[in-house]
Amino acid sequence: MIATTDELLPIKQSDDVVRVRQAVRVQAVAAGLGLVDQTKIVTAASELARNTLDYGLGGTARIETFTGSRTRGVRLTFEDTGPGIPDLDRALTDGYTTGGGLGLGLSGARRLSSEFHIHSVVGEGTRIMIARWK
Secondary structure, eight states: OOOSEEEEEEEOSHHHHHHHHHHHHHHHHHTTOOHHHHHHHHHHHHHHHHHHHHTSSSEEEEEEEEEOSSOEEEEEEEEEOSSOOSOHHHHTSTTOOSSSSOSOHHHHHHHHOSEEEEEEETTTEEEEEEEEEO
């Protein structure tokens, strides 16, 4: 499986969250995802970009588009060097929040994705990879 596009975007301020969301939509269309799948990956990207900014203290979003004959879709990787997540199981539980939100960011992103992988080390940061495949 070879990515046909690979874009790295900074997430340092609120405007960057909007830019990530817009770039993901463009790449989801380019990958041939239908409207429902586009909406799912863009929504998940928005949640994770916001988390990267608010909880990870900024980081990056990598957008990879796959348009091969057998595999079509978008894979996103969000990385930060923030404080990390001390209890992943709890953080992935609906309703759990350390902020003022609904506590649906991580668990919602997981539900909206075809693939979801998270790695976090306290004091070192977090990496979350999601993908939506056609």
